[in-house]
Amino acid sequence: MYASAYNKLFWGMIILIFHINLGPISILPNFVGYMLIYSGLNTLSSQNEIYKRGKLPAAILVVLSLKDIWNNKNSNVFTGNFYNINVFMMIIGGIAVIIDIYLIYIICSGIYDSSRERNLESLMINSEDAWKFYLGISLIFLLCLPFSMNLPVNYNMAIIIISIIKGIAAICIIVILRKCRMYLGT
Numbered sequence: 001m002y003a004s005a006y007n008k009l010f011w012g013m014i015i016l017i018f019h020i021n022l023g024p025i026s027i028l029p030n031f032v033g034y035m036l037i038y039s040g041l042n043t044l045s046s047q048n049e050i051y052k053r054g055k056l057p058a059a060i061l062v063v064l065s066l067k068d069i070w071n072n073k074n075s076n077v078f079t080g081n082f083y084n085i086n087v088f089m090m091i092i093g094g095i096a097v098i099i100d101i102y103l104i105y106i107i108c109s110g111i112y113d114s115s116r117e118r119n120l121e122s123l124m125i126n127s128e129d130a131w132k133f134y135l136g137i138s139l140i141f142l143l144c145l146p147f148s149m150n151l152p153v154n155y156n157m158a159i160i161i162i163s164i165i166k167g168i169a170a171i172c173i174i175v176i177l178r179k180c181r182m183y184l185g186t
Contacts, residue, residue, distance in 0.1 A: 005044045015028050029068050030068045038058035097145075101134075105135070134170065
């Protein structure tokens with residue numbers, strides 16, 4: 001019963017990591033990933049109460065990420081052109097990162113609690129470590145992002161490296177979600 005919910009969380013996180021664009025249109029927009037996560041949390045809320053708290057942040061992130069359907073090439077991290085970024089959009093993006101951090105906290109806490117109930121110590125430790133890694137790199141990314149508007153192009157390489165490390169942290173959580181499907185899915 002819960003295996004399909006963990007699978008939805010898994011695929012939702014996959015969609016959040018990989019961005020496939022067809023010109024200016026995003027083929028895998030983030031709001032689809034957040035909708036999958038919301039659906040998975042909705043099912044998992046009967047397994048653990050903490051998952052109920054994740055439904056609101058996931059719903060908010062669905063709405064906030066609707067702007068990602070149309071990809072503005074002037075604000076692409078990989079082109080090194082941060083000077084055309086709208087300050088309002090950067091604030092919205094910062095809010096989305098904070099809500100995303102909270103959502104990942106809820107998911108990892110739910111995994112931790114469910115693992116503790118079933119005496120799955122390695123999964124419990126892995127979820128805690130993955131959460132700490134994701135939190136640390138997300139906070140670094142959040143702190144560096146506002147400075148990226150005013151710093152020279154050489155600084156953009158640091159943002160790209162931090163983004164790659166954040167992707168690795170998300171992959172760690174994805175691996176844990178795959179394990180959850182096997183160990184907590186019943």
